[in-house]
Amino acid sequence: MKYFKYPLLFALFAIILPSCSALKDLASIRKPELSVTKVSISDASLRDLELTFDIEVDNPNNVAIEVASYDYDFLISDNTFVSGSQSLNSQISSSAKSIIQIPVRFTYSELFETFSDIKDKDENGYELKSTIGIELPFLGFTEVPLQRSGTFPVIKAPKISASRLSVKDISFASADLELILNIDNPNAFGVSLSDMEYNITINGLESISGKSNNLIQIDEKSSGIISVPVSLNFIQLGRSAYNLIKSDQPLEYSLSGNSNVSATLPFFEPSYYSFDRSGTVNIFN
Numbered sequence: 475m476k477y478f479k480y481p482l483l484f485a486l487f488a489i490i491l492p493s494c495s496a497l498k499d500l501a502s503i504r505k506p507e508l509s510v511t512k513v514s515i516s517d518a519s520l521r522d523l524e525l526t527f528d529i530e531v532d533n534p535n536n537v538a539i540e541v542a543s544y545d546y547d548f549l550i551s552d553n554t555f556v557s558g559s560q561s562l563n564s565q566i567s568s569s570a571k572s573i574i575q576i577p578v579r580f581t582y583s584e585l586f587e588t589f590s591d592i593k594d595k596d597e598n599g600y601e602l603k604s605t606i607g608i609e610l611p612f613l614g615f616t617e618v619p620l621q622r623s624g625t626f627p628v629i630k631a632p633k634i635s636a637s638r639l640s641v642k643d644i645s646f647a648s649a650d651l652e653l654i655l656n657i658d659n660p661n662a663f664g665v666s667l668s669d670m671e672y673n674i675t676i677n678g679l680e681s682i683s684g685k686s687n688n689l690i691q692i693d694e695k696s697s698g699i700i701s702v703p704v705s706l707n708f709i710q711l712g713r714s715a716y717n718l719i720k721s722d723q724p725l726e727y728s729l730s731g732n733s734n735v736s737a738t739l740p741f742f743e744p745s746y747y748s749f750d751r752s753g754t755v756n757i758f759n
Contacts, residue, residue, distance in 0.1 A: 503610050506539060506566070507532040510622040516577065520631050520735060520745040524579040527602060527622065531574060533566040535611075540565055541574055542615065543607035548578045550589060550600055556580050562607075576604060582629060596662040597625045627739060631747055632665060632692070633658040636727050636755040637699070639676070641719060644759075649719050651704040653755070655729070659692040664738040666691045667747075672702065672731035679706065679715055681728075724754040
């Protein structure tokens, strides 16, 4: 029996020592460290905006862990505006780092309805409060909080209005007019309008439709103009239309249409923009 005593002890130690090492690793399990390494605009248009938060998860342990889920609250003026959650199954090796992404999307119509004062701003502050769910060996499921604050751009549609109506040529039978449209860009970045289609009615007369193929580029916080030709047939419209054009009184107009809008803002998707505006315009003979 003495001959088997020491080999058995050695075998027992060979089993126990690794087990003790593993237990030591489990006993020293720590929560991962979280940090926001990047916040980017991943999608933008006149309609909506998406921000993507890159979250670095640093696993300090000698064993692998699993990122199981995340949830978030996107706050504006201390009020939750957008919230969400997502299940994950992301493995992070021992002593390794990995990036998970949290996308936050909202529409500007909802934003302006909820916070009416934001419409006049170029950017607005936010706070992201998130909880990352982690599956840890021995400890099980645990949650790690994360916060980040910053600003996002407030994107607004251009404003189109009629600024003046000029008479280029007139006879008893017809008149050729030029309607100058003013396009105001209220944004802190440049915009471009293309393929504009329009429909114009002046003082209830027969509406005029047309299309402009010109590219209209407008710098930030600036205005641009577009010239729209308008032809009137007095034989069809009658003498009252002639007298109307010859008068010095402001004319009522109704303007509607659509255009494609692009912008210098990164990741801005070309957007379909429709407009509908009415008012008065002075006529210059």
